[in-house]
Amino acid sequence: MSAKGLLIDYQWCTGCHSCEVACQMEHGLPPDQHGIVVNQVGPWQLPDGSWQFDNIPSPTRQCDLCAARTAKAELPTCVHHCQAKCMRYGDLEELAANLATSPHQVLFSL
Ligand code: SF4
Ligand code: SF4
Numbered sequence: 314m315s316a317k318g319l320l321i322d323y324q325w326c327t328g329c330h331s332c333e334v335a336c337q338m339e340h341g342l343p344p345d346q347h348g349i350v351v352n353q354v355g356p357w358q359l360p361d362g363s364w365q366f367d368n369i370p371s372p373t374r375q376c377d378l379c380a381a382r383t384a385k386a387e388l389p390t391c392v393h394h395c396q397a398k399c400m401r402y403g404d405l406e407e408l409a410a411n412l413a414t415s416p417h418q419v420l421f422s423l
Contacts, residue, residue, distance in 0.1 A: 316422060317378055319389070320408040321370050322354040324417040328353060328368035329349070332391035332395040332400065339379065339390040349391055370400075372421040 322357035336348040350373060365409045370391075371415055379389035383402070387393070402409060405422055412418055 314404040317383070317402065318405040318408050319376075319378065319392070319421055319423040320401045320403070320411060321368045321405060321419045321421070322399045322415060322417070323367060323419060324403075324415075325397045326351070326368040326370060327397050329396065331394045332370055332397065335390040335394040336376070339382070340375070340377075342375065346375060347373055349373065367396060367417070369419065371419070376421070376423070 332349050333347055333351055336342070336380050337344075337346075338347055339412060342348065348368055351370045353359050353367075354369055355364065357365050359365055379387075379391075379402075388411055389400075389402050392402045401411075405420075412420060
């Protein structure tokens with residue numbers, strides 16, 4: 314079986330934290346532990362006058378890519394609950410190929 318991963322197109326991330334909460338509930342994690350953390354970066358102004366202000370979700374070492382769910386052909390719960398539809402689960406190679414198509418994405422593997 315090919316390696317799997319998560320691709321997050323964070324330019325569309327609203328910072329709603331649904332992925333964080335869904336992951337915590339799915340895995341029964343305590344309040345201070347996370348399988349994914351949504352980091353707010355900025356706001357600060359860049360030399361060209363534009364603004365750095367992004368929500369950038371970062372999976373942690375407690376992310377197992379929702380192995381129990383994907384074994385049942387279900388999507389990872391973070392992907393399922395992301396209303397912005399900016400998270401994708403799939404073959405790592407295929408996801409990596411998508412990195413070139415759009416800026417401001419992060420790719421996660423185990
Ligand atoms: S894939 Fe599953 S374990 Fe990983 S961050 Fe998403 S919800 Fe958490
Ligand atoms: S659920 Fe989607 S939109 Fe909400 S914080 Fe997570 S990645 Fe961003």
